[in-house]
Amino acid sequence: MKNIYKPIEGVLENIITESSKIKTFVIRPKERFDFKCGQFIELTLPGIGEAPFTPSSDPAVKEKIDVTIMNAGKVTSLLHNSPKNISLGIRGPYGKGYPLHKFEGKDVLIVGGGVGLAPLRALLFGLFADINKYNKIVFRYGARTAQDIIYKDQIPVWAAKERVDWLTTVDVGDPSWTGHVGLITTVLNDLPIDMKKAVAIVCGPPIMMKFVTLKLLDLGFAPADIYLSMEKSMSCGLGKCGHCRIGKFYICKDGPVFTYEELKDTHDIWD
Ligand SMILES: Cc1cc2nc3c(=O)[nH]c(=O)nc-3n(C[C@H](O)[C@H](O)[C@H](O)COP(=O)(O)OP(=O)(O)OC[C@H]3O[C@@H](n4cnc5c(N)ncnc54)[C@H](O)[C@@H]3O)c2cc1C
Numbered sequence: 334m335k336n337i338y339k340p341i342e343g344v345l346e347n348i349i350t351e352s353s354k355i356k357t358f359v360i361r362p363k364e365r366f367d368f369k370c371g372q373f374i375e376l377t378l379p380g381i382g383e384a385p386f387t388p389s390s391d392p393a394v395k396e397k398i399d400v401t402i403m404n405a406g407k408v409t410s411l412l413h414n415s416p417k418n419i420s421l422g423i424r425g426p427y428g429k430g431y432p433l434h435k436f437e438g439k440d441v442l443i444v445g446g447g448v449g450l451a452p453l454r455a456l457l458f459g460l461f462a463d464i465n466k467y468n469k470i471v472f473r474y475g476a477r478t479a480q481d482i483i484y485k486d487q488i489p490v491w492a493a494k495e496r497v498d499w500l501t502t503v504d505v506g507d508p509s510w511t512g513h514v515g516l517i518t519t520v521l522n523d524l525p526i527d528m529k530k531a532v533a534i535v536c537g538p539p540i541m542m543k544f545v546t547l548k549l550l551d552l553g554f555a556p557a558d559i560y561l562s563m564e565k566s567m568s569c570g571l572g573k574c575g576h577c578r579i580g581k582f583y584i585c586k587d588g589p590v591f592t593y594e595e596l597k598d599t600h601d602i603w604d
């Protein structure tokens with residue numbers, strides 16, 4: 334019988350520094366690895382531990398997986414200090430990804446904060462693969478400062494694409510930054526979208542997701558049209574240990590992508 338906890342082996346082929354706290358790890362799995370945008374993996378640092386991450390690479394690319402990781406604690410700081418070519422374990426993919434078919438024919442508003450842009454990069458690749466199916470993609474990305482912006486070389490390429498309307502804002506400006514300054518909620522007014530046929534996708538730190546969701550509700554978005562990427566401490570990743578429970582849901586199995594409609598009556602979803 335297949336051991337569902339046994340990771341497949343991968344080699345850490347490259348490490349890209351995105352900002353002082355965020356790096357992208359390019360992993361070449363030794364077996365073919367398929368995932369859908371929004372699904373997550375458990376990444377094992379052998380002998381140390383494992384942690385959940387959402388791949389940030391193009392799901393259509395099968396021979397490598399990018400995972401963009403913020404240095405947050407034990408596993409992530411050891412990863413940040415790892416050399417190339419070490420062996421890593423990959424379990425998954427787990428959870429439900431973004432329901433792309435529900436976005437077809439719609440204006441797709443995507444709101445990302447900080448390292449939340451990582452899972453959204455995989456989503457963008459998924460949307461770009463069939464861009465004519467979507468009316469337009471309106472992206473609003475917020476970083477703390479200009480130095481914290483990730484994927485700096487790629488954003489201008491995505492922003493220049495047809496059907497894409499992109500705006501980056503930073504919380505705190507400096508002389509090197511000529512773009513918008515202000516919290517992410519300040520760039521959600523006057524959106525070039527038709528609210529009657531729009532969906533919103535939000536990914537970022539809990540506090541950002543909370544205030545963006547409240548703003549979107551204010552703007553007239555229906556709770557069922559707001560998609561949230563939820564995060565909680567995890568262990569099994571398989572709906573068995575109960576670590577990731579919120580209300581009646583297991584984030585690993587029932588999510589990590591939920592509509593606000595599903596979660597709105599659940600207590601403390603932003604903790
Ligand atoms: C489905 C899912 C997808 C994720 N995708 C990404 C990603 O693409 N990139 C990325 O950088 N991070 C992502 N995370 C968060 C990542 O899993 C945590 O940062 C990581 O587990 C921290 O592990 P650590 O051993 O380095 O830190 P620890 O030493 O375990 O903890 C450091 C601090 O972070 C807190 N923490 C630990 N785990 C989590 C968690 N899962 N959520 C929130 N706080 C936590 C702890 O309470 C502690 O305060 C994701 C989390 C989930 C659940």
Ligand code: FES
Pocket residue numbers: 566567568569570571572573574575576577578583584585586
């Ligand atoms: S992580 Fe074990 S039930 Fe979700």
